[in-house]
Amino acid sequence: MQNIKNTINTNTQPNQRPQTKFTQTFRPKTVQNSDALRITSLGGFGDVTQNMFVYEYAPRGDFKKSQIIIVDCGVGFPEEDEFGVDLQIPDTKYLEDKKNRILGIFITHGHEDHIGALRFILPVLGKNIPIYAPRLATAFIQARLQEHEIRAKIQIYQDNMPMKAGPFLVDPIRVTHSIPDTFHFAISTPIGLIYHGSDFKFDLFPLDGKYSDLRHIARVGNNSNVLCLLSDCLGADHPGYSPSERTIAQNFENEIKTAKGRVFVTAISSNIVRWGQAIEYGKRAGRKIVTVGFSVDRAISVAQELGYIKLNKSDIVPINRIKNFPENQLIFLAAGFAGQSNSALSKMVMGKHRIKIKSSDKIIFSAPDYIPGTSSAILKIVDHLSKMGAEVVYGEGENMHVSGHGYQKEYALLATLLNSRYLLPIGGNYRHVRAYQGMALDIGYSADQFISPDSDASVTFYANGKYDTNHHISSRKILIDGFGVGDVGTTVLRDRRLLAEDGMLSVVLLVDTKSARMIKEPLVLSKGFVFMKENTPLINQLKQEVKKKFSQVAGDPINLDYVREQIQGHLEQIVYKKTGRQPMILPLLVEV
Numbered sequence: 001m002q003n004i005k006n007t008i009n010t011n012t013q014p015n016q017r018p019q020t021k022f023t024q025t026f027r028p029k030t031v032q033n034s035d036a037l038r039i040t041s042l043g044g045f046g047d048v049t050q051n052m053f054v055y056e057y058a059p060r061g062d063f064k065k066s067q068i069i070i071v072d073c074g075v076g077f078p079e080e081d082e083f084g085v086d087l088q089i090p091d092t093k094y095l096e097d098k099k100n101r102i103l104g105i106f107i108t109h110g111h112e113d114h115i116g117a118l119r120f121i122l123p124v125l126g127k128n129i130p131i132y133a134p135r136l137a138t139a140f141i142q143a144r145l146q147e148h149e150i151r152a153k154i155q156i157y158q159d160n161m162p163m164k165a166g167p168f169l170v171d172p173i174r175v176t177h178s179i180p181d182t183f184h185f186a187i188s189t190p191i192g193l194i195y196h197g198s199d200f201k202f203d204l205f206p207l208d209g210k211y212s213d214l215r216h217i218a219r220v221g222n223n224s225n226v227l228c229l230l231s232d233c234l235g236a237d238h239p240g241y242s243p244s245e246r247t248i249a250q251n252f253e254n255e256i257k258t259a260k261g262r263v264f265v266t267a268i269s270s271n272i273v274r275w276g277q278a279i280e281y282g283k284r285a286g287r288k289i290v291t292v293g294f295s296v297d298r299a300i301s302v303a304q305e306l307g308y309i310k311l312n313k314s315d316i317v318p319i320n321r322i323k324n325f326p327e328n329q330l331i332f333l334a335a336g337f338a339g340q341s342n343s344a345l346s347k348m349v350m351g352k353h354r355i356k357i358k359s360s361d362k363i364i365f366s367a368p369d370y371i372p373g374t375s376s377a378i379l380k381i382v383d384h385l386s387k388m389g390a391e392v393v394y395g396e397g398e399n400m401h402v403s404g405h406g407y408q409k410e411y412a413l414l415a416t417l418l419n420s421r422y423l424l425p426i427g428g429n430y431r432h433v434r435a436y437q438g439m440a441l442d443i444g445y446s447a448d449q450f451i452s453p454d455s456d457a458s459v460t461f462y463a464n465g466k467y468d469t470n471h472h473i474s475s476r477k478i479l480i481d482g483f484g485v486g487d488v489g490t491t492v493l494r495d496r497r498l499l500a501e502d503g504m505l506s507v508v509l510l511v512d513t514k515s516a517r518m519i520k521e522p523l524v525l526s527k528g529f530v531f532m533k534e535n536t537p538l539i540n541q542l543k544q545e546v547k548k549k550f551s552q553v554a555g556d557p558i559n560l561d562y563v564r565e566q567i568q569g570h571l572e573q574i575v576y577k578k579t580g581r582q583p584m585i586l587p588l589l590v591e592v
């Protein structure tokens, strides 16, 4: 941001940008001044992942009769202190009483943080809502929904194929990103045109030869008064122009070529351009391809089927046949770039997989290390590998990975071509939003054109071209655990936190319910709380306390729930007094 003055704008006078005049003429005659268009981010503004945007057109400002389209439906990655929680999804409570007014879900591209929540959210909102998605994303969505036995209506869209949904006209525009088939949307509404510029970069030399349709963007900017530009901003704190995918090619190939033993490459599973490169370079180095991990298997077979990756059967070696090949003739494509503990890579490193990493292996991380919630897990894996003596190539500058997101100049170019009345950065944290704002000021936008709503606020535009951010939604955190669909409540999370911090203390009592008496000594067990053998005095004292409390509270007839609660409360106090710690205390009363 700070460098951009020197690089872009030599005339530092602000407000040089020709201002778009909003006249009645660009709106249909039927539009009333009270008509409104509301944009809500169910994943929260100021968030990178779990993208899900609600566009709501309300004639006469009556949101009880609004018509709705949704853009994207993605998962998020929980913070690292949310124990054992795998995913986070947008809270759709806001749509609960509006379900039958949802006209369609429009998907920009096939990344998990844009499509991954469909399997959880479709059953809630209605499986009949039409979904519009590009070709590759459609294949990913279908594969996922089939696993969960969800049937959905998906229509594949292409370049220059505007889609009508009630009062909305959604015009897809091809852009480049780290996955093929990524689109922006020029969304015409009765209130004005909104440009939904989700994840993108302007890679002028894309490896797959599919170029950003800059002429189409220019046309939108020329022909329409763009009311608001929602723009990706994740790379806004980098000055200049983001490097092309092509720039890593040589380094990447060199690392594969110079490896002496086995090579493992890990990347985002859906990054099929990167897998395509790894396959190509591996083959050139005389290596056969081994895929490890479900998500990579699936992505590569989908990409192969659709022709995005060229791979013959003879190039592939199934895991059970790898011992027939010398180690320097194999390249493994492995899931788990983010260090997820249940991923193939993590298991191979920890010795919990049939393939085990050894010191003669080379492991290449060709993936971002900045996704919120992942960085320390990645470093942990890298540390493990380093300790084992394996060669690790990871995240140094732009050698092995380039971002799929643009830098300042690309955002500046988009904002310049569209010359929109308002700017609303999305897909970044607040520091990126701030950096984007700095960039926008430098290219002649003024501060009052810049919208930065609270995370849970909606932006409501009115027919007179004004807007407000007064409307707020309730935004709970919805966490998804393992492969289960049920959400993890705060109680479960608190329990996990307790277990992680202070361990668990369990007390087993055998109780004769007839006589309301305890049979035998109580049994005290500890996991992660104290080392039993070294703490015999404490354990013995706890046993005495359990007996004492039991005799006080066990009436005749005995109420086991009551006794359990009393013992639990009593032990919590004693343990805290003696040790200053608060392990989870679990009394178990067994009737005999």
Ligand SMILES: [Zn+2]
Pocket: 109, 111, 177, 199, 404
């Ligand atoms: Zn993306």
